[in-house]
Amino acid sequence: MGETQNSKPDVCIIGAGLVGGLMAYELASRGLKVVVLETGSRHPLEQRAAYMQDIVYGRTQAPAWVSDFPERDVYSNAGDVRYYLNVLRAKAVGGSTLHWGAEALRFIESDFKLKQLYRIADDWPITYDDIEGYYVKSERALGVAGVADNPFASWRSADFPLPAFPYSAGDRLFEKACRQLGIDIHHVSWARNSVPYQNRPACVAFATCGTYRICPIAAQYTSEAHLALAEASGNATIIADAQVVRLVTDRNKRVVRAIYMDRDKREAAQQARVFVLAAHAVETPRLLLLSESNQFPQGLANGSGMVGKHFMERPAVGISGTINDDVYPHRIGFHTAESHQFCNPKNRNELGGMKLGFVNNTGPTPASLAATSGNWGDALATEIRRSFGHQLTAVASIEQLPDPTNTVTLDPELRDYFGDPAPRITYSIGAYEKATLAAGAKLCRDVLSAAGAKRIDDTEDHGFAGHPMGTCRMGDDPESSVVDRNLRAHEVPNLFVVGSSVFVTGSSLQPSLTIAALAIRAAEFIAEQGKA
Amino acid sequence: MKRSSRRVFLATAVTGVVMVAAGAYVARPHLSKRAHPVLNVTSSRGVLQADEMQTVIALGETLAPSKFMLPQDFFREFVDDVTRTRPGLLKEYQGAVQLLDTHAQGFGDATRFHALASSARDEVLRALLWHYDAGNATARKLEGFATSRDVSALRIYVMDPMIEHYYRSPLGWAVVGYKSFPGMPPGNARAYTEPLRKGGAA
DSSP, rough: OESSSSOOOOOEEESSHHHHHHHHHHHTTOOOOOOESSBBBBGGGGGHHHHHHHTTTSSSSSSSHSSOOOTTTOEEEESOOOHHHHOOHHHHHGGGSOOOOOOOOOOOGGGGHHHHHHSOOOSSOOOHHHHHHHHHHHHHHOOBBBBOTTTSSSOSOOOOOOOOOOHHHHHHHHHHHHHHHTOOOOEOOBBBBBSSSTOOOOOOOOOSSSOOOOOOOBBBOOOOOOHHHHHHTEEEEEEOOEEEEEEEEETTTTEEEEEEEEOOEEEEEEOOOOEOSHHHHHOOOOOOOHOSSSSSSTTOTTTTTTTTTOOOOOOEEEEEOOOSSSOOOOSSOOOOOEETTTTTTTTTTTTTTTEEEEOOOOOOOOOHHTTTTTOOOOHHHHHHHHTTTEEEEEEEEOOOOOOOOOOEEEEEEEOOOOEEEEEEEEEEOOHHHHHHHHHHHHHHHHHHHHTOSOOOOOOOOOOEEEOOSSSSSOOOOTTSSSBOOSSBTTTTTTTESSSGGOOOHHHHHHHHHHOOOOOOOOHHHHHHHHHH | OOHHHHHHHHHHHHHHHHHHHHHHHHHHHHHHHHOOOOOTSSSSOOOOOOHHHHHHHHHHHHHHHSSOOOOOTHHHHHHHHHHHTTHHHHHHHHHHHHHHHHHHHHHOOOSSSSSSSSSHHHHHHHHHSOOOOOOHHHHHHHHHHOOOOHHHHHHIIIHHHHHHHHHSSHHHHHHOOOSSTTOOOSTTTTGGGGGOOOOOOO
């Protein structure tokens, strides 16, 4: 087993995604020595345009970071609902920011205290007020474009750093329909440059960030931006293709090294003073469970038995209809208007919050119409001209309550490329979520009807937003949580868990900005502790 | 109808339905192979002969809308690429050429598909294939069962990809008035805020 060159840095971060990038930068810029271990590979920005072309012209289905190592990324499912893990995450330097939607929303105050307000779920040990300042820092770090016109948002102490993207022609159709129904819509805040910011260009509407999940010019934020700054400081080293397989502790119950393997299964070890586990809500609990020992027989930091429990997502239902008007889809990859009017309903103890959004790249493209048509030549062109650009789609994304039976555990049989038990995701949707999805579908149908749509879907089928949360929840009580309010493991003083895995409850709003806020807050805490 | 005649009629109808169902069940693997022809992935890769390519380009011209001029080599480059890189496709393109040229011989004096007038090429395809609008999954399925393996292969491995290639390209987006589209940004980044002007401003 080899020891890495950077043999004992201050902090070892496991995972080079949103958390890894921000924390590496925050810590390195304060003079701390940092090593980041990332399971996936680097995909330089110069390759991005070629990746985009390959997807747009149908030569591949997804960028390499989604599909380049299937033997490593095996998993299994149990429970009522199949969870398509590998479609929803990216293992690479940059993590899921390489293919995220980039919607950068703050949670609202009530999201942190569902038990106090509605007698459901649990409260976070921190409040919106505790992290509002970190939301501001996150918006500045990521370069969030927005405008404070959302009447349902919680208070904010600073303006958005970048101006909002104006409404699209298609979203104005929704605006008119929503007005008829008394629904307030407002601009969307995006971690995507509306003007040049932090050496990244403004969005020029490649329109590939939605359907194809790729921005060829990095106008959309990825954590590669902060990883590059961290490396440039001289204080941070990023090691790609390094799958951490165990965390090893000493007799003082401190993590002393992370054991990792490269793609050729060569083993190495990384020491550090502090370890940060930031590997998403599935791999994070998996690594803790894999790191069982005599001291931690249920898995590292799992005396409470809460590691892997309370897996959550943001289920979503999308409803489409067709209208006579032209919608002009596929001209940008993102939507410009949505409504948070239903995110905190008065009867939230019975019905969850839901966010109403509108899709701007909806409906078949000319190629997808052609692919299912039996026509050719002028007849096909006429058919495509007639059919294209008349679909409207509204989406309701809902909150899911934490349920201890929704879990990430180790599969008893399935092994990954490195010979370790694969993650097993046991996942179901409860009555609360089913009722909320039904209400969301009805809301979408009402809006489409008001817009004059015909042939409106009657489906209740739902999907997911791709936002796994929970599994290492934070709390003040070591009996019922994995990490404390500073995200330090209750049982392991030099181990921090950062990311959506520490969320106590989800929200109907996207989790990424809250993840970023927690990351910057944790980095400040670790840096302060280092001084003491 | 007398009761006894009704019984005979019913018995005949039931027997007929059962026989058709049994026949379809027995023939299912055969029909399925016709509808979903299997590629011979061990066959050689490479490029078509020049005369074969003439037929394929003529097919491409028939598949594309007549209003728009096709750039030279638009389909040639695409076909060369797929027959060179994807196992089994060279054989399917060669089979398609043979099928089209054979059927072209029923139209006037021509002995090759590419020698036909564009309306006659269209007629050849119409004689071989069904034509139906997008989303008609039943027609698509039935066409596969009702035609021969060669015709299914023409549709699935040759025509569909060529049509898709066309409609993924700037030419295909131009059909709906788009000059910019996913992967090809407009000159004005805020063009999306306005309705598209007729003629495709952005």
